[in-house]
Structures are given as structure tokens and as C-alpha cells.
């Protein structure tokens with residue numbers, strides 16, 4: 054099937070060991086009928102030769118903004134207008150920073166400024182560079198501006214480190230491109246998904262509150278993955294500083310009681326409900342209207358139980374959505390998760406061991422074991438974005454078996 058017939062794609066290659074995979078990616082794109090023009094940065098040429106890319110793409114490779122011969126053939130503005138999509142793969146930390154800040158000091162960054170085509174980036178770099186606040190801020194900025202971010206995957210890295218920063222494989226990038234050009238092929242079109250994410254914040258007085266370490270990253274990644282597959286997504290978010298993924302409707306809440314109200318309103322209009330939020334189990338019995346003063350050495354605060362949101366959703370007798378919970382555990386993970394699956398009457402529960410450093414709360418990666426009544430499935434450590442794609446596909450497959 055030539056699913057990309059006639060599509061004009063600029064493949065921008067920046068400097069990184071994953072550049073060698075671009076020959077394979079180009080071959081696959083051509084097999085699908087796409088026209089591929091390759092643009093290389095100076096760094097890219099240290100990892101793969103322009104001659105190789107010219108041979109596999111069947112087109113001249115562009116690498117210089119100020120090359121008179123190249124400008125006489127297809128100038129950079131013409132090239133920017135030609136593209137239906139620009140994919141930068143691998144996108145190094147440097148190229149991500151330059152694109153985020155509007156630099157135009159080489160051909161690739163100039164094309165990004167000069168095009169009105171969508172621009173996708175497939176980040177690839179050392180895991181520590183990927184996690185660096187500067188890189189994360191740049192990626193957030195690109196995300197809010199509507200750039201498409203594909204990956205990275207997590208795993209063994211060329212430098213010997215392990216973590217997020219591996220470029221998506223050529224077949225995965227091909228899949229992203231196909232999804233991009235064929236939104237009608239989105240399998241979750243017509244399905245509505247309600248997701249809770251982040252912590253809740255339980256006030257004690259006007260200046261203090263009880264909360265937990267949830268960053269919202271897992272829930273937001275799920276919202277993005279579901280929306281990317283065409284679902285109508287309602288995201289009920291506790292207090293977190295994350296940009297709203299494209300095509301997702303967000304409701305911000307603070308406390309468990311607010312989340313409960315918003316979730317119960319939305320759940321009955323949803324086909325699937327995913328409780329990823331770390332909801333505070335207790336709140337202050339009386340929220341003080343004035344700041345609590347240091348009048349003694351000890352202080353006792355009476356707490357009362359919050360409503361259990363997911364239990365109430367799963368107990369709905371009319372319009373009950375397919376209901377998935379999460380279990381954040383530090384010990385006896387399987388046993389506690391299975392117990393919650395049963396006690397809360399859930400269809401699936403996703404257990405994460407939050408005692409392991411580098412996964413779970415506030416990390417960029419996670420590992421899950423999914424339990425259901427008569428089975429279980431491990432989803433190994435991966436970037437939350439990748440894990441969310443796998444989990445949403447899994448949930449949808451299970452949901453379909455019930456309809």
C-alpha cells in the first residue's frame with residue numbers, strides 16, 4: 054500500500070548517532086510513495102554521508118543556506134513552501150533549542166521558520182541532556198506552539214547510559230507520519246475518554262495545604278496518546294504546571310472534592326474513565342479561615358476521608374464507563390493492586406512501584422503491570438509518552454471486547 058503517495062516530506066537530520074537510521078526511514082517513506090528531500094546540519098554529516106542520503110532519497114541533499122548553486126536550483130524559501138511536513142530526526146538538544154528560540158543560522162532552522170507546514174521533531178540525545186530543565190522547557194515551548202513531538206523512547210543508549218533519549222525507530226516514525234496524514238484512520242474516533250491527572254491539594258488554612266508528589270505527567274501523557282488516536286478527551290487536572298495536549302479539553306481542579314464533582318459529571322458521558330490522579334485520601338475536617346499560629350510544640354489536625362472518586366464511577370448503575378484505576382504502591386505491589394481492582398470494582402488496574410527511583414511520581418519514565426480479573430500484562434520501563442501510547446492501545450483493545 055502506498056499510503057503516503059505524493060506527500061512531500063523534508064527530513065531534517067541533525068548531529069546524533071541515530072542519524073544512521075535515517076537511511077532506513079527514507080527507504081520506508083519512499084516505499085509508501087512519499088517524496089523525500091533531505092536537509093542535513095554540519096553535525097549530521099559526521100554521522101551519515103550526504104551521498105548515502107542522496108542515494109536512498111533519489112534527490113539532491115541540501116546542507117548549506119548560502120550555497121549559490123543550491124539556491125539557483127531550489128532555494129530555501131521554495132523548499133520551505135514545497136513541504137507537506139518537516140520531520141527533524143534525530144532532533145538533537147541543540148537543534149531543539151535553536152528551533153524553540155527561532156534561530157535561523159543554518160538551512161534547517163531557517164526552513165522551520167520559513168514554512169507553514171507542520172514540523173515534527175524526534176528527539177534523540179543522552180538521557181541526562183533530555184532531562185535537563187533547559188531541554189524540557191524548550192520541548193514544552195514547542196509543544197505549546199503546536200510542534201509535533203514524536204518520542205523519545207527509553208532504553209540503552211550509545212553512550213552506555215540507560216533512560217529516555219533514544220530516537221523512535223524508523224517503523225515507529227513511519228507510523229507517526231501515516232497517522233499524521235490519515236487522521237480519519239484514527240481508531241479511537243467516536244470514543245470519549247475522561248482522565249484524572251495530577252495531585253489534589255487539601256487546604257488546612259489560607260496558606261497551607263496537604264498534597265503529594267504527583268506531577269501529572271503520566272495522566273497528561275495518557276490524554277495526549279488518546280487524543281492522538283482520535284478520542285474525545287476530557288482531562289480533569291489537579292494543580293500542575295503542564296501544557297494542555299492538543300485536542301484535549303481540560304478542567305482544572307484543586308481539591309479531591311472538586312475533582313470528585315467534575316469527574317462524576319463527566320464520567321457518565323464517557324466511554325472510558327481512567328483515574329490516574331493521586332487523590333488525597335484525607336482532607337482537614339475544618340479548614341481554618343485564618344493562618345494557624347505556632348501556639349504550641351505539637352499540632353493535631355483532624356482529617357476526614359475524601360470521597361473515593363473511582364469507586365463511585367465504577368459503581369454507576371447507568372452509563373457506567375469502562376473504568377481503569379492506577380495503584381501507586383511501595384511494597385507488595387501485586388497484592389495491593391489486585392485488592393484495589395476487586396474492592397473498587399474496576400475493569401483494569403495499572404500498578405506502579407513508586408519506591409523505585411526514576412519511575413512513578415514526578416519522573417519522566419514509568420513501568421506498569423496491568424491487572425484484570427483473570428490476567429495481567431507487564432509494560433516495561435519506558436518514557437511516559439511511549440508507555441501511555443502502549444497503555445491506551447491496550448485499554449482500547451480490552452474495552453472493545455466488552456462492547
Ligand code: PMT
Pocket residue numbers: 249250251252266267268269270271272309328329330331332333334359360361362363364377378379380381382393405407413414415416
Ligand atoms: O503524576 P505523575 O508524577 O506522572 O505520577 C504518576 C502516578 C504515580 C501518580 C500515577 O502513575 C499513579 O499511580 N496514580 C494513582 C496514584 C494513587 O493515588 O494511587 P492509589 O493507590 O492511592 O489510588 C488507587 C486508585 O483510586 C487510583 O486510580 C486513584 O486515582 C483512585 N482514587 C484514590 C483515592 C480517592 N479518594 N479517589 C480515587 O479516585
